[in-house]
Amino acid sequence: MLPVAGEPAGDSWGMLACLCTVLWHLPAVPALNRTGDPGPGPSIQKTYDLTRYLEHQLRSLAGTYLNYLGPPFNEPDFNPPRLSAEALPSATVDFDVWRSLNDHLRLAQNYQAYSHLLCYVRGLDRHAATAELRRSLAHFCTSLQGLLGSIAGVMAALGYPLPPQGAEPAWAPSPSPSDFLQKMEDFWLLKELQTWLWRSAKDFTWLKKKMHSSAAAVTLRLEAPASDL
Amino acid sequence: MALLLTLQTVFLLALVNFSTCRISKGSFEYLVYPTESLNVSIHSDEQCLDIQWAVHLSAYMWNLKMIFQIDISRTTQNNTVENKNYTTTLKPNESLQWCWHSALPLECTSHFVKIRSMVDDERYPESRIWSPWSPVMESEGQDSSGQFRIFPADIIYAEEGSSVTFCCISGAYFHEKIRFFYEDKAIQGIKLSSHTTMYEVNNVRFVRKQGSNAFCRMDSVIKGVVLYVGGVLEEPKDFSCQTRDLETLNCTWDPGRETLLEQLPNNYSLFEWFSQKKVDCAHKNWCTWKLAPDIQDTYNFTLMAENKLRQRRTSIFFNVTQQVQPQLGEISIENVSATEATLTWKIIPNHKKLIFLCQIEVSHDGKGIEYNTSNSEFTLSGLQTYTVYSVRVRCCTADHFWKWSEWSGKNFTTKEAAPSGALNIWRIVEPVSGGYNVKIFWKSLPPSQANGKILNYSIAMEPLGEVPKVDISFSESDSNSTEKFIDHQPYRISIAAINSVGSSTPSVIVVSGSAENSTQNIKEDRVNGTRDGIYLSWKPKPGETEGYVVDWCNYPRDAICDFQWKKFSPNTTSATIRSAAFQSGVRYNFRIYGLSTKHEAYLLEKKTGYTQELALDCKPEVTVDNLASTSLTLIWKDNCTDEPQYGFFKGYRIYVKPEVGGSCDAETENPAFPGNTVGCIYTVPDTKQKTFNVKKLQPNSTYSFEVKAYTGGGDSLGSIIKVTTGTHENRQYSPGHIEYE
Numbered sequence: 001m002l003p004v005a006g007e008p009a010g011d012s013w014g015m016l017a018c019l020c021t022v023l024w025h026l027p028a029v030p031a032l033n034r035t036g037d038p039g040p041g042p043s044i045q046k047t048y049d050l051t052r053y054l055e056h057q058l059r060s061l062a063g064t065y066l067n068y069l070g071p072p073f074n075e076p077d078f079n080p081p082r083l084s085a086e087a088l089p090s091a092t093v094d095f096d097v098w099r100s101l102n103d104h105l106r107l108a109q110n111y112q113a114y115s116h117l118l119c120y121v122r123g124l125d126r127h128a129a130t131a132e133l134r135r136s137l138a139h140f141c142t143s144l145q146g147l148l149g150s151i152a153g154v155m156a157a158l159g160y161p162l163p164p165q166g167a168e169p170a171w172a173p174s175p176s177p178s179d180f181l182q183k184m185e186d187f188w189l190l191k192e193l194q195t196w197l198w199r200s201a202k203d204f205t206w207l208k209k210k211m212h213s214s215a216a217a218v219t220l221r222l223e224a225p226a227s228d229l
Numbered sequence: 230m231a232l233l234l235t236l237q238t239v240f241l242l243a244l245v246n247f248s249t250c251r252i253s254k255g256s257f258e259y260l261v262y263p264t265e266s267l268n269v270s271i272h273s274d275e276q277c278l279d280i281q282w283a284v285h286l287s288a289y290m291w292n293l294k295m296i297f298q299i300d301i302s303r304t305t306q307n308n309t310v311e312n313k314n315y316t317t318t319l320k321p322n323e324s325l326q327w328c329w330h331s332a333l334p335l336e337c338t339s340h341f342v343k344i345r346s347m348v349d350d351e352r353y354p355e356s357r358i359w360s361p362w363s364p365v366m367e368s369e370g371q372d373s374s375g376q377f378r379i380f381p382a383d384i385i386y387a388e389e390g391s392s393v394t395f396c397c398i399s400g401a402y403f404h405e406k407i408r409f410f411y412e413d414k415a416i417q418g419i420k421l422s423s424h425t426t427m428y429e430v431n432n433v434r435f436v437r438k439q440g441s442n443a444f445c446r447m448d449s450v451i452k453g454v455v456l457y458v459g460g461v462l463e464e465p466k467d468f469s470c471q472t473r474d475l476e477t478l479n480c481t482w483d484p485g486r487e488t489l490l491e492q493l494p495n496n497y498s499l500f501e502w503f504s505q506k507k508v509d510c511a512h513k514n515w516c517t518w519k520l521a522p523d524i525q526d527t528y529n530f531t532l533m534a535e536n537k538l539r540q541r542r543t544s545i546f547f548n549v550t551q552q553v554q555p556q557l558g559e560i561s562i563e564n565v566s567a568t569e570a571t572l573t574w575k576i577i578p579n580h581k582k583l584i585f586l587c588q589i590e591v592s593h594d595g596k597g598i599e600y601n602t603s604n605s606e607f608t609l610s611g612l613q614t615y616t617v618y619s620v621r622v623r624c625c626t627a628d629h630f631w632k633w634s635e636w637s638g639k640n641f642t643t644k645e646a647a648p649s650g651a652l653n654i655w656r657i658v659e660p661v662s663g664g665y666n667v668k669i670f671w672k673s674l675p676p677s678q679a680n681g682k683i684l685n686y687s688i689a690m691e692p693l694g695e696v697p698k699v700d701i702s703f704s705e706s707d708s709n710s711t712e713k714f715i716d717h718q719p720y721r722i723s724i725a726a727i728n729s730v731g732s733s734t735p736s737v738i739v740v741s742g743s744a745e746n747s748t749q750n751i752k753e754d755r756v757n758g759t760r761d762g763i764y765l766s767w768k769p770k771p772g773e774t775e776g777y778v779v780d781w782c783n784y785p786r787d788a789i790c791d792f793q794w795k796k797f798s799p800n801t802t803s804a805t806i807r808s809a810a811f812q813s814g815v816r817y818n819f820r821i822y823g824l825s826t827k828h829e830a831y832l833l834e835k836k837t838g839y840t841q842e843l844a845l846d847c848k849p850e851v852t853v854d855n856l857a858s859t860s861l862t863l864i865w866k867d868n869c870t871d872e873p874q875y876g877f878f879k880g881y882r883i884y885v886k887p888e889v890g891g892s893c894d895a896e897t898e899n900p901a902f903p904g905n906t907v908g909c910i911y912t913v914p915d916t917k918q919k920t921f922n923v924k925k926l927q928p929n930s931t932y933s934f935e936v937k938a939y940t941g942g943g944d945s946l947g948s949i950i951k952v953t954t955g956t957h958e959n960r961q962y963s964p965g966h967i968e969y970e
Contacts, residue, residue, distance in 0.1 A: 055778065068435060068437065068439050069439060069442075070412060070436065070439065070440070070441060070442045071410070071412050071413040071440075071442060072410065072413075072444065072446075072451065075413075079449055080449050080451045081449055081450055129437070129439070130436050139460065177455075178382065178383060178384070178454065178455075179384050179440065179455035180442065180444070180453040180454050180455050183439075183442070183453075183455065184451075184453075
């Protein structure tokens with residue numbers, strides 16, 4: 001494995017494993033006091049806002065990062081077939097399936113996706129050539145972590161348990177056999193992040209409407225989400 | 230049975246002989262050794278085709294010199310891309326091997342290798358015949374593997390400006406649809422086979438740290454590889470070595486420009502030919518080597534710089550005793566006296582074979598002297614006493630100059646010696662009740678005579694009467710005078726300066742109060758001075774004299790008068806006294822003494838003068854009396870005195886200015902007044918005269934009169950009075966007109 005920029009060679013994967021373990025054991029947000037509280041609405045709104053903010057951050061971050069990878073990765077319509085699809089959680093799902101998801105599952109899928117993605121994003125630091133890019137990545141990771149905490153908060157407010165934590169204690173993304181394939185994976189990570197954030201926005205809009213309608217005892221109005229899910 | 234055995238043996242022998250052909254052509258026999266056991270494999274680390282082969286055993290035993298022709302074809306068997314003549318001398322236990330570097334990755338297509346041999350030995354000139362070709366060995370390419378691939382597949386490094394060859398293997402895809410890109414440019418290729426096309430990228434450049442991407446593209450399917458481009462490793466420049474102690478050798482060089490790639494580190498190593506030792510260097514521009522000074526003096530070093538792509542080397546040859554830059558230990562300074570000091574220092578390396586040349590620089594007060602020596606010690610002499618000296622030493626090898634050591638420096642102070650010379654002393658004697666007060670002054674010894682720190686001054690008072698008695702007292706080192714009371718006896722006073730080693734020669738004067746008294750009647754002469762100084766002259770003293778002394782005060786009107794004196798040799802009878810303290814308008818008083826051989830002083834003359842006189846600051850007030858038509862009397866009052874300041878008061882000047890012009894009579898001067906009016910001046914050279922009769926005036930005319938006191942420096946202020954004389958006809962006393970201003 002090539003020596004990683006700014007980190008001791010050979011130790012980077014161990015470090016990532018350590019980080020992901022820490023992440024996996026995120027403390028559960030204590031359940032909000034139900035009496036007199038405004039309900040989970042405000043935290044759903046906050047989570048929604050976070051996803052939009054992250055989307056905005058990702059746009060500039062990805063642009064810079066893909067330029068570092070070089071052509072073809074920074075081509076605007078680059079869309080190669082996915083190879084190592086299994087490792088990364090996929091945001092795309094059949095529309096009917098998506099609509100029929102119950103709240104718990106909807107939230108759990110988001111939570112699991114972002115915990116995986118966060119581990120990967122931390123690994124991008126190895127390619128960051130400038131201090132500026134490293135700062136953007138660090139900032140993005142912090143925001144992503146905030147999103148994870150926010151989703152956990154919503155789940156706790158609704159009385160759902162967090163996804164099982166003991167399942168994969170020391171999971172970490174494995175190094176790629178070739179530098180080109182590693183670049184490809186980085187490309188897919190950024191693309192998947194983009195898709196997930198887009199999907200989360202839809203998820204939380206859906207949840208927001210549900211809470212709102214159930215609180216005001218108004219018929220739930222189903223809006224057709226974006227058709228290209 | 231025996232026949233069968235014989236037949237078998239013959240058969241075997243024939244078989245053995247078959248691999249060693251002996252071709253008979255006419256009466257000669259030729260040796261030919263066809264190759265056998267040809268083996269080819271891809272050496273992927275080196276990206277070369279590893280070719281191994283052998284010949285029959287007997288050829289090795291004869292140490293034959295042979296040429297092997299290696300023919301390599303690509304894709305098809307008759308498409309030769311390489312034809313190498315490999316020459317070697319066969320040695321026992323040495324295998325025959327050659328790795329062929331191919332620009333095109335070996336996995337791209339199949340390669341076919343065949344070899345034939347020829348004996349190229351001068352022992353057998355007639356055997357220069359090619360053997361038949363060996364059977365062809367194939368190294369299979371990946372083009373028929375059925376997979377879509379790019380080669381090279383792993384990380385590649387290349388030098389800036391070089392060319393890199395890639396190939397795309399289409400596998401199951403339609404080959405015509407495959408395109409190759411290097412970064413964002415599509416590159417045309419050369420088709421090698423139905424499944425493989427090769428692409429050459431020329432003049433690769435460094436684009437970014439993450440490398441350049443080369444990839445084969447089939448619609449949206451991509452197979453790629455990252456190419457890292459580094460700078461060309463330069464040959465190390467200015468390779469040189471030196472030692473400071475004959476134990477460790479420090480070698481330095483200039484590695485040249487950076488190769489830009491973190492992934493492609495450059496390694497430097499030193500190899501020494503005589504000792505056959507190698508050392509890896511941890512730094513890219515310096516390295517250390519352990520020396521064995523008793524074993525080896527001459528060294529032949531090769532510095533090798535290498536990375537994955539290239540190797541460079543440079544060599545130097547030297548004798549280590551000629552590459553020594555010595556080091557100096559601290560200088561030790563011993564046996565310091567008032568005028569000498571011995572310096573010793575240690576030189577590293579302390580080796581029997583080495584002779585050094587050392588430079589010594591001794592300096593004080595900005596002046597320096599240099600010395601050379603081949604020892605490690607030196608004695609300085611002729612030094613000044615009690616002086617701070619700065620000394621520094623450096624050495625180099627004497628036989629072959631390489632480099633000076635650094636300067637090693639130290640300061641030291643020579644010891645004190647007894648003061649040389651004698652103090653310049655003088656005195657003032659003043660009568661007081663019961664006796665006289667003697668103030669004795671001396672001037673400090675200059676450092677060149679003090680020879681050390683003056684601790685104090687000794688003052689010995691010895692009355693020259695009947696009772697022999699000496700009273701010795703001491704004065705602090707920062708004092709320049711002392712006061713003693715004496716009675717009416719003469720006293721002999723000796724003063725000496727004392728430092729830690731001894732005292733100066735005592736300076737002696739004999740003071741007698743009564744002798745001083747008798748000189749009160751000497752008249753004071755007035756002298757003229759100039760801005761330059763005051764010129765004094767005196768009559769020489771009859772009899773034998775030791776010399777003359779002139780004394781004065783620089784500030785005669787202040788409490789601390791700053792007493793000064795100057796000594797003159799016996800033949801001198803005049804001098805110009807100068808002082809930066811002399812000011813205009815101040816009267817300085819000088820006393821001139823003659824010194825006898827018995828150290829007695831006799832006052833000879835008194836002088837007084839100014840460097841520059843100024844006008845008095847008084848203002849005479851004038852009145853008129855006896856005003857008539859042609860004369861009047863001027864009377865004035867003033868407080869002008871001859872004080873010892875401003876100037877010598879000489880008298881009065883009377884200025885007469887008529888309103889209408891006239892002439893002055895013979896007694897007067899006719900100067901040009903400011904404004905060019907005509908006037909006359911009368912001079913009255915008597916300070917006591919306070920009246921003046923002005924005659925020969927014009928009747929009925931108006932005159933201005935002014936009376937001023939004058940010194941050598943000009944006139945004082947005066948008050949003006951305007952008078953109109955009376956008329957002539959009128960015998961009566963007509964007072965005329967008086968106007969005071």
